[in-house]
Amino acid sequence: MIVTQGVTKHYGTSCVVDGVSLHLPAGGITSIIGPNGAGKSTLLSMVSRLMAMDTGTVVIDGLDIATTPSDVLARRLSILRQDNHMTARLTVRDLVSFGRYPYSKGRLTTEDQHHIEQALGYLNLLELADRFLDELSGGQRQRAFVAMVLCQDTDYVLLDEPLNNLDMKHAMGMMKLLRRAADELGKTVVLVLHDINFASWYSDYIVAMKLGKVVGQGAVDAMIDPEVLSKIYEMDIKVHQIGGQKISVYYG
Template structure:
């Protein structure tokens, strides 16, 4: 499990993440939700050590992320950032191969190549494997980046807005892939999501932030209640149950 205790990050006098303590359970999908500026991406970056926290601790299965050697942490936890800009011209296979760097140090073995092929197939990229990233659609590139993270073969997979650049059909397909990764591969998947209906349909747990503070964390049924959603988003939201799933509707 991931345990964050009293985690804070500020810029000047402005707290972006303010004294957040939460436990993210092992296995399954946990989605971090909240309005713009809630601190969701910053919190995910603190958990993954992409950003240094000003206060607090984060442990992953008991390993302190601030003191665990990078090579050891990279074999337990992987992250896809929101801003994935590459200056080099790479093929899909080149990109996915980077996911094996913690193991191969740039010299892929047959085992590494098997992981690479498996990740490419898992994201349905086999026909695009030798295409350059700048020749792909935004959705295809996003799948390639997710394949790179899965290729790292970590127990914990952190994804910052993985539905970026995806239309509704492809966003649904991506969430089904991540759901399968959690169920079939035993991964703990932690997502930052803006679409609360995708979060509702595919998550096991939700963490809601607002203005850098933790408002509520728990099961989908616990969090997706009208009064709780009003506190999170500062607007009225209807919650309906259809085929055993909760669906959220905004209204005036």
Template structure:
């Protein structure tokens, strides 16, 4: 379980994350939603220790992320950042192999190579494994980055807006892959999403943020409701049910 206690981050006089206390359940998919500027990505960065906190604590299965050695934390938690561009000319296999660094420190063992092959296969990248990243489409590159975090073989996988720059087809494929990782590989997947409908369709738990605070948290059935969403986003949101899932329509 990921637990945050009074987590706060300020930029000058602006409080971006304001005393956030919450528990994110182990296993399954948790989506963090909310309007722009709500503090979603900043919170995820502090949970993963990419960004320091001004106040508060974060623990992952009881490990304090501030004091736990980096190599120990990297075997428990992995993150895919929003700005995951690579300047070096790497193949897909090269990129995926970075996921094994916490274990191999750059000297790949047969065990590491097995994990690399399995991650490439899991993301259906076999035919692209020796292709350079700059030769791939945006959707293919995003799958390669997800393969890298899957290859790290952590219990917790954090992704900051993994659907950025993906069309509807590729975004749907990405969400299906993340759902499979939670169900088949028993991962805890935590992601920041802008699309409420993807959160509704694929999440076990949804956390909604507004103005740096947690506005609401619950199951998709509890969260995907007009009264909850309209208050969070400050606009009229209608909810309809299709095939047992709740779908949102937005109105200005």
């Protein structure tokens, strides 16, 4: 379980995350939704210790991230940021192998190689393993970065807008892969999403943020509700049932 207590972050006089306290369940997929500027990515960065908190605490399965050694935390928690820019010319296999650094410190073992091949196979990247990243499509590159995170073999996987710049087909494929990782590999996946429909279809738990605060959290059935969503996004949103599954339809 991820527990945040009073997590706050200011940029100058602007409070971008304001006293956020959460209990995120272990297992399954938790989606963090909300309008632009809600503080979603900033919160995820603080949970993963990529960004320092001004105040508050984050505890993951009893480990306080402020005091846990980096190598210990890196074996429990992995994160994929929005801005993944590589200046070095790397192959897909090279990139994925970085996920083993917390274990190998750069000297790959037979076990590390097993995890690399497993991650490549899981993301359907074996045929692209020796291709350079700059030779891939945006969707293929995104899969390569997700493979790197899965190769790290952590219990908790944090993803900041993993569907960014993906078309509908590739976005759906990515969500199906993350759903499989949660169900088959026992991962706890926490991701920032803009698309409420994907949050509705693939999540187990949803956290809604607005203006730096948590304005709602709960199971999908409770959160994918027209009254709840309309307040969060300040627009009229209707929710329709398709095959027994809730799906959001936006109306300005």
